[in-house]
Amino acid sequence: MIQKHRNLVPHIHPTAWVHPSAVVIGEVELGPYVTVWPGAILRGDCGAIRVGAHTNIQDGALVHTTFDVSQTVLGERITVGHGAVLHGCIVESDCLVGMHSTLLDNCRIGHHSIVGAGAVVGVGKEFEPLSLIMGNPAQRIRACNEKNLKQIDYGWNAYKGYREPFVNGEVEDLPDDWHYWPDEP
Numbered sequence: 298m299i300q301k302h303r304n305l306v307p308h309i310h311p312t313a314w315v316h317p318s319a320v321v322i323g324e325v326e327l328g329p330y331v332t333v334w335p336g337a338i339l340r341g342d343c344g345a346i347r348v349g350a351h352t353n354i355q356d357g358a359l360v361h362t363t364f365d366v367s368q369t370v371l372g373e374r375i376t377v378g379h380g381a382v383l384h385g386c387i388v389e390s391d392c393l394v395g396m397h398s399t400l401l402d403n404c405r406i407g408h409h410s411i412v413g414a415g416a417v418v419g420v421g422k423e424f425e426p427l428s429l430i431m432g433n434p435a436q437r438i439r440a441c442n443e444k445n446l447k448q449i450d451y452g453w454n455a456y457k458g459y460r461e462p463f464v465n466g467e468v469e470d471l472p473d474d475w476h477y478w479p480d481e482p
């Protein structure tokens with residue numbers, strides 16, 4: 298669902314893709330090849346949400362801001378894992394934000410960093426580029442190594458592929474009363 302909020306219409310690049318069950322409202326900008334997966338919510342009613350090219354926002358992730366306090370700005374080639382909460386934060390390009398992590402107002406994640414699954418990044422916390430960040434409260438454990446940089450690259454490239462069947466008409470709605478149970482061989 299894509300909604301206008303008062304005079305604010307989402308800006309969605311022609312190559313960006315939003316699953317029909319995702320919700321995009323108001324002051325939201327989705328750049329080229331951005332993907333927004335089932336059940337994700339980007340609510341731009343209290344401040345801007347900007348998402349750079351090739352970033353994927355996975356199922357059930359929630360993106361919002363605090364009015365007059367923060368904006369959410371995501372760079373390019375970022376993976377936002379399932380169920381992550383990004384609230385008024387800045388994530389620079391080439392990062393992986395793990396599943397169910399929470400990023401609070403005005404924190405900043407430097408480029409080529411990983412926020413581990415389940416981490417909680419406090420209000421206003423800043424992490425330098427190439428940080429591996431984990432825990433609650435989130436800490437920089439060490440610099441990202443080669444394996445971590447590959448994990449970052451793998452994330453956004455994989456989602457580039459997962460987008461294909463959806464934009465090529467290979468995914469279709471079935472009726473709500475759909476039943477099918479193949480016979481045992």
Ligand SMILES: CC(C)(COP(=O)(O)OP(=O)(O)OC[C@H]1O[C@@H](n2cnc3c(N)ncnc32)[C@H](O)[C@@H]1OP(=O)(O)O)[C@@H](O)C(=O)NCCC(=O)NCCS
Nearest residue numbers: 376377378379394395396411412413414415431432445448
């Ligand atoms: C952080 C992460 C990238 C692992 O990095 P890694 O360099 O491969 O680290 P390892 O798996 O070798 O783990 C190193 C240590 O950190 C711990 N650890 C790993 N992930 C952790 C996390 N999210 N939170 C807390 N501790 C974690 C491991 O248990 C291990 O501890 P030990 O040394 O005491 O055994 C990975 O665990 C993670 O959280 N990935 C996010 C994946 C995701 O959400 N993707 C998006 C959806 S597709």
